[in-house]
Amino acid sequence: MTESAVIIAGLCKSYRRHPVLKRLSWTVPAGSVVGLLGKNGAGKTTLIKCALGLLHPESGHSLIFSESAWSLDAATKARIGYVPQTAGLYAWMRIKQLIAYTAAFYPRWNDKLVQSLLEQWELSADQRIGRLSVGTQQKLGIILALGHEPDLLVLDEPAASLDPAARRDFLKAVLSVAADGTRTVLFSTHITSDLERVADRVALLKDGHIAHDGPLDSLKDSVKRWHVSAAAPLPADFVVPGAVRSHVEGTEALLTIRDGTPGVLREVEQRYGAAINVEDLSLEDIFLELHDDRVS
Amino acid sequence: MRPSLLLQVAPTSGVPIYRQLLDQVKAHVAGGHLAAGEFLPSVRQLAEQLQINPMTVSRAYSLLEEQGIVELVRGQGMRVLPPGPAANGKAREQAILPLLQHVAEKARQLSLSPQQILDRLKPLLKEESHD
Numbered sequence: 001m002t003e004s005a006v007i008i009a010g011l012c013k014s015y016r017r018h019p020v021l022k023r024l025s026w027t028v029p030a031g032s033v034v035g036l037l038g039k040n041g042a043g044k045t046t047l048i049k050c051a052l053g054l055l056h057p058e059s060g061h062s063l064i065f066s067e068s069a070w071s072l073d074a075a076t077k078a079r080i081g082y083v084p085q086t087a088g089l090y091a092w093m094r095i096k097q098l099i100a101y102t103a104a105f106y107p108r109w110n111d112k113l114v115q116s117l118l119e120q121w122e123l124s125a126d127q128r129i130g131r132l133s134v135g136t137q138q139k140l141g142i143i144l145a146l147g148h149e150p151d152l153l154v155l156d157e158p159a160a161s162l163d164p165a166a167r168r169d170f171l172k173a174v175l176s177v178a179a180d181g182t183r184t185v186l187f188s189t190h191i192t193s194d195l196e197r198v199a200d201r202v203a204l205l206k207d208g209h210i211a212h213d214g215p216l217d218s219l220k221d222s223v224k225r226w227h228v229s230a231a232a233p234l235p236a237d238f239v240v241p242g243a244v245r246s247h248v249e250g251t252e253a254l255l256t257i258r259d260g261t262p263g264v265l266r267e268v269e270q271r272y273g274a275a276i277n278v279e280d281l282s283l284e285d286i287f288l289e290l291h292d293d294r295v296s
Numbered sequence: 297m298r299p300s301l302l303l304q305v306a307p308t309s310g311v312p313i314y315r316q317l318l319d320q321v322k323a324h325v326a327g328g329h330l331a332a333g334e335f336l337p338s339v340r341q342l343a344e345q346l347q348i349n350p351m352t353v354s355r356a357y358s359l360l361e362e363q364g365i366v367e368l369v370r371g372q373g374m375r376v377l378p379p380g381p382a383a384n385g386k387a388r389e390q391a392i393l394p395l396l397q398h399v400a401e402k403a404r405q406l407s408l409s410p411q412q413i414l415d416r417l418k419p420l421l422k423e424e425s426h427d
Binding site: 033168171172175178179181192193196197198199200216217220221224227229275277279280281282283284285 | 307308309310311312313314315340343344347348349350351352355397401404
């Protein structure tokens with residue numbers, strides 16, 4: 001039984017009586033790399049802030065390494081790295097000053113790692129922070145969060161202002177954190193392709209709760225698109241078990257199927273004299289399909 | 297070619313990465329590009345090279361081990377096993393099946409008859425066999 005990095009239960013949060021999180025429960029297993037997906041405005045940032053104890057929910061609670069997020073002791077705080085969407089870095093400092101300042105807060109600080117990341121991402125220690133572009137500031141924010149080698153690294157839309165090359169570097173950095181399989185990475189994004197390389201789990205935030213949570217591989221294995229072409233026009237009440245979405249037109253049907261079995265496939269083929277072509281779906285397709293589902 | 301260079305992944309494909317690796321190793325073993333006794337790259341090495349999560353690589357490797365394609369040699373890694381007696385031809389046929397299904401689907405869409413497809417395919421297969 002592995003420890004959980006984050007356990008959230010019954011979380012409610014609203015802004016001006018508009019509910020954003022509705023009794024949300026969610027567990028992030030330790031040692032996993034989790035991508036939190038959701039449309040713009042779905043509440044990803046709110047969820048992350050509530051999870052870390054940076055924002056007070058109306059009800060519910062969040063535990064980080066089995067401690068209440070609201071009253072983390074210093075030792076547990078030192079195990080967390082957090083990169084907010086907009087890094088509030090001190091504009092008047094130089095990079096090296098900010099690094100020294102940040103390092104002073106942590107009992108363990110890997111200066112070698114920090115220096116090598118600075119070099120790799122082409123940041124010079126003498127640059128003034130206020131003069132850096134948004135993307136460069138984000139890179140610096142990520143480096144600062146990696147410096148103390150946190151057991152839990154939380155990144156809110158980390159790739160949003162990075163160019164493709166920097167994004168690749170960022171993913172590489174995430175992978176190096178994940179490589180030993182003991183540290184946990186949680187990052188929110190709406191860019192599914194970032195997630196597909198590095199994440200081993202995906203969670204989908206929708207309508208105020210986690211609509212899906214599980215290994216990325218099983219998600220891709222379980223959700224498929226079926227192209228059905230039947231011998232005769234399909235009946236108006238044509239249904240297939242596990243269909244998340246279906247579109248029927250004459251002899252043709254386009255179905256999004258969850259956990260479809262070969263047995264069901266053969267049955268549909270036989271009953272309607274149909275040929276069925278099963279198509280694999282990319283995470284982006286699955287994301288869109290699950291967002292539009294009418295069965296939830 | 298070195299074993300590690302035989303493997304590639306398309307992360308945005310609908311086929312999970314672990315399954316891409318699994319299929320490719322099987323195909324290379326069946327096709328003789330990976331000979332019995334050769335070692336697969338280490339989990340860490342392959343994850344770094346392909347820039348993917350190491351857990352994905354270990355998942356593919358343990359499935360390969362379960363299916364008797366490779367064996368774990370302590371301290372050395374995953375060694376390719378000789379193919380089973382009946383496995384070879386079957387495995388090679390299995391490997392091309394998804395592509396053939398794709399061709400069949402396209403043929404239906406374009407209303408091409410099986411004969412038309414076969415007529416087009418035959419010369420292509422002959423050309424290849426001269427190589």
